[in-house]
Amino acid sequence: AEKIVELVRDVQGTKALLVRNRSALADIVPALKGAGIRYRAIEIEPLGEKQVVQDLYALTRALLHLGDRIAWLSILRAPWLALSLDKLLEVAGGDRFKTIWEVIKDDLFLSQFTSVLAPAVANRGRKSLRESVEGVWLALGGPACVADKTELEDAERYLDTLESLEADGPLTDLPRLRDALERLFALPDVDATDDDLQIMTIHKAKGLEFGTVIVPGLDQGPGGGDPDLLLFNEMLSSGGLLLAPIKATGSDSDETYRYLSRLETEAEDTEASRLLYVAATRAEKQLHLLACLGCDKDGELKNPAAHTLLSRAWNVAQPSFSVENALAAPAAAAAAEKASTINRLPADFRAPELPQAVRWSGTAEGREEMRIEFSWAGETARHVGTVVHRWLQRMAQDELRGWDAKRVDSMVGAFRRELQRRGVRGGDAYPAAELVRSALKNTLADERGAWVLGPHAEARSEYRLRVRTPEGTRTYILDRHFRTPDGERWTIDYKTSRHEGANADAFLDQEVVRYSKQLARYQSVDATV
Numbered sequence: 001a002e003k004i005v006e007l008v009r010d011v012q013g014t015k016a017l018l019v020r021n022r023s024a025l026a027d028i029v030p031a032l033k034g035a036g037i038r039y040r041a042i043e044i045e046p047l048g049e050k051q052v053v054q055d056l057y058a059l060t061r062a063l064l065h066l067g068d069r070i071a072w073l074s075i076l077r078a079p080w081l082a083l084s085l086d087k088l089l090e091v092a093g094g095d096r097f098k099t100i101w102e103v104i105k106d107d108l109f110l111s112q113f114t115s116v117l118a119p120a121v122a123n124r125g126r127k128s129l130r131e132s133v134e135g136v137w138l139a140l141g142g143p144a145c146v147a148d149k150t151e152l153e154d155a156e157r158y159l160d161t162l163e164s165l166e167a168d169g170p171l172t173d174l175p176r177l178r179d180a181l182e183r184l185f186a187l188p189d190v191d192a193t194d195d196d197l198q199i200m201t202i203h204k205a206k207g208l209e210f211g212t213v214i215v216p217g218l219d220q221g222p223g224g225g226d227p228d229l230l231l232f233n234e235m236l237s238s239g240g241l242l243l244a245p246i247k248a249t250g251s252d253s254d255e256t257y258r259y260l261s262r263l264e265t266e267a268e269d270t271e272a273s274r275l276l277y278v279a280a281t282r283a284e285k286q287l288h289l290l291a292c293l294g295c296d297k298d299g300e301l302k303n304p305a306a307h308t309l310l311s312r313a314w315n316v317a318q319p320s321f322s323v324e325n326a327l328a329a330p331a332a333a334a335a336a337e338k339a340s341t342i343n344r345l346p347a348d349f350r351a352p353e354l355p356q357a358v359r360w361s362g363t364a365e366g367r368e369e370m371r372i373e374f375s376w377a378g379e380t381a382r383h384v385g386t387v388v389h390r391w392l393q394r395m396a397q398d399e400l401r402g403w404d405a406k407r408v409d410s411m412v413g414a415f416r417r418e419l420q421r422r423g424v425r426g427g428d429a430y431p432a433a434e435l436v437r438s439a440l441k442n443t444l445a446d447e448r449g450a451w452v453l454g455p456h457a458e459a460r461s462e463y464r465l466r467v468r469t470p471e472g473t474r475t476y477i478l479d480r481h482f483r484t485p486d487g488e489r490w491t492i493d494y495k496t497s498r499h500e501g502a503n504a505d506a507f508l509d510q511e512v513v514r515y516s517k518q519l520a521r522y523q524s525v526d527a528t529v
Contacts, residue, residue, distance in 0.1 A: 001031035004214060007288055008037055008197050013211035016198040018279045020309060022046075024217035025199070032197070039197040040188040042204055048181035052151045053158045055079070055142065057181070060133050060162065061174065063120055072100035079145035080345055081113050116140055128421045129171055130163040141345050153187045153466075153475065160462065167394050187466075202279045213283035218276075218291035218310040222268065231260035265307070273312045289313075293321055383422045384432050385496035387415060388439045389479070392453065392494050393462060396480055399455040400444075408440045439496055452492050456482035478522060491522050 008015060019025055022044055032039055047053055055078045061071035073092055076083045083091070087109075094103040101121060104110050116139045120132050137143075137155075146152055161180050165171050189196070198210065232243035244256035280287055291310045294302050301321055304310040310317060395403050416433035424432050443449035459482040466475050480492035495515060499507040 001027040003290060004028055004216060005031050005035045005037065007212075007214055008032070009035070011212045011286070013285075014195060014198070015212040015214070016200065016205065016208070016210040016282065017214045017216070018200060018202045018205050018282065019215070019217060020202055020220070020222065020275060021217075022201065024220055028216065029199075037197060038189055038192045039199050040192040041186070042188060042198065042200040043185040044199050044201070045186040046182065047154060047157060047184040047186050048178070050151065050154045050186050051079075052142070052146050052155050053181070053186075055145075056133060056137060056155060056158050057177075059136060060129065060177070063124060063129070063132055063136070064172070064174070066099045066101050066121070069100055076100075076104070076110075076113075080140040080142055081110075113140070125170070126421060127423065128163065128166055128418070130159050130166065131422065133162065134159050144345060148189070149191065150187055150189050157184065157187065157464075163390070164393075167390055202275050205282050206278055209282055209284050211284050212286040212288070213279065214288045214290065215279045215309075216290040218289055218313075219293060219304055219308055221305055221308050222272070231257055231264065233260055233263055268307055269312065272307060272309055276309045276312055279309075289317075291317075380424055380428050380432050381496070381498075383419055383424050384435050384439075386422065387418050387436050388496045389494050391415075391436070391440055392443065393479070395440075395444075396453045396459070396461045399459075400450065400453050403444060405441050405444060408437055408444065412437050435498070452480060452490075456484065456490075458483045476522060491519070493519060493522060 004017065008017075017028070017039070025044065029041075029045070048057065055075070058071045058074035058078065061068045062075050065071070069092070073088060075081070076091065077088060091100060091103055101117070105114050105118065107114065116136060120136045124132070142155070143152060146155070158181075161184065162171070162177070165176055165180060171177065202215075227246055229246050230243060232241060234241055242256065242260065244254050244260055246257065247253045280289070291304070293304060293310075296302055304314055412433050415436040416429045419429045419432050419436070443453070459480075460478070461480055463478040463481040464475065465478065478491050479494045481490065483489050493515070495511065497511055
């Protein structure tokens with residue numbers, strides 16, 4: 001890791017760090033951050049491992065279940081409060097027959113914290129989980145605890161994921177959330193430039209070139225797992241299929257299984273050679289291949305482990321690994337554990353009020369621009385638009401499979417409950433749910449609406465784009481984006497409006513003018529991708 005920091009600092013122009021497995025970056029990424037080196041990681045850092053997301057995840061668990069002691073202790077230790085370990089031990093060691101919330105809710109020392117949590121605890125289940133988590137996080141000063149703008153993007157991505165999982169109803173299955181986070185990766189540094197370090201897997205680097213390429217961890221294996229329950233191989237010469245199950249407990253290994261296992265090992269070695277070739281040929285000027293090898297008790301250099309990238313190139317790499325160099329290298333001293341500091345907000349911190357002219361665009365209909373107000377029913381209409389937007393996204397993801405007017409009619413109760421969770425009060429939820437139903441049925445019945453939501457090449461919903469502008473990096477989220485067979489790209493932005501009376505064409509023309517600037521911005525952004 002220290003050698004990579006040294007190399008990156010000395011290199012000019014484009015540079016890339018390519019790894020076989022993401023686990024190879026366990027020590028490298030912290031070293032780069034500690035050295036203040038900017039990098040752009042392409043699908044490298046799992047979203048769930050980012051600190052801001054871990055804090056939000058703990059807050060989500062705490063609001064879902066008051067008895068989740070680990071989650072509650074986590075949010076007490078999180079950066080917005082950062083209780084000392086002594087205080088945390090005092091709280092955890094209290095009455096074990098009480099929840100953590102019951103222990104702390106009357107603690108004067110934590111009154112600022114508990115005053116924010118109390119309304120969220122009292123109103124659990126009455127609002128969407130995303131709104132509850134996001135509201136508490138903002139009130140506690142969570143955005144002020146992040147290290148950079150990229151972490152704010154990661155936080156928004158987590159909250160969007162939370163909202164999408166609630167589309168089918170209240171989220172009670174935490175494994176669903178964990179599985180969703182495991183499939184998502186943190187966004188690249190929004191301020192990183194093309195000349196900053198690019199980090200990606202060798203697979204992702206295919207077809208790309210960089211001035212300097214660094215490939216660490218050639219001595220590390222591909223990573224193993226449990227033996228496969230069933231191995232099979234298509235025998236091309238005979239056109240048959242050869243398969244064998246894993247051995248039963250206490251029995252000898254099956255000869256066929258061992259044979260198929262050897263075939264898989266040979267295929268993995270061939271793939272390792274191909275990966276090394278791909279990594280090496282990404283470099284235009286400089287290539288740095290890094291590996292570590294130890295010595296045995298007699299001081300003899302050990303051979304690289306089987307199936308590593310280094311083992312595939314050992315016949316030419318061996319001269320570079322002399323025993324003298326290995327022995328002369330300074331012994332790696334055990335690094336003293338560094339005291340990690342938790343950034344704590346000042347005791348008198350209060351989340352600042354937003355200026356009147358600026359509104360945070362965290363709703364489904366809000367985007368980079370200030371929200372355009374609905375003219376026909378105020379706050380209730382905004383919630384109607386949000387619910388319609390969410391279900392249009394769901395329909396597009398399903399490519400309209402299973403969606404028709406009858407199904408929409410059967411979901412009016414679900415629309416009403418979702419509106420109520422979003423704050424639509426009393427009898428207003430019933431006519432609002434009817435508006436949602438009408439909007440969705442009208443879209444399905446309309447030829448163009450069904451075409452927009454149907455299957456298309458390169459179709460994306462909630463397509464997030466970041467663009468560098470003179471004012472800084474800006475984020476845009478396109479509701480729907482796809483390419484037609486003739487190569488034309490479409491960008492769709494959902495809007496929910498209502499017109500009563502005659503001359504509907506004039507009303508639609510007026511709506512086109514109303515949103516033309518916003519769509520023109522989306523068009524200019526799309527043209528740069």
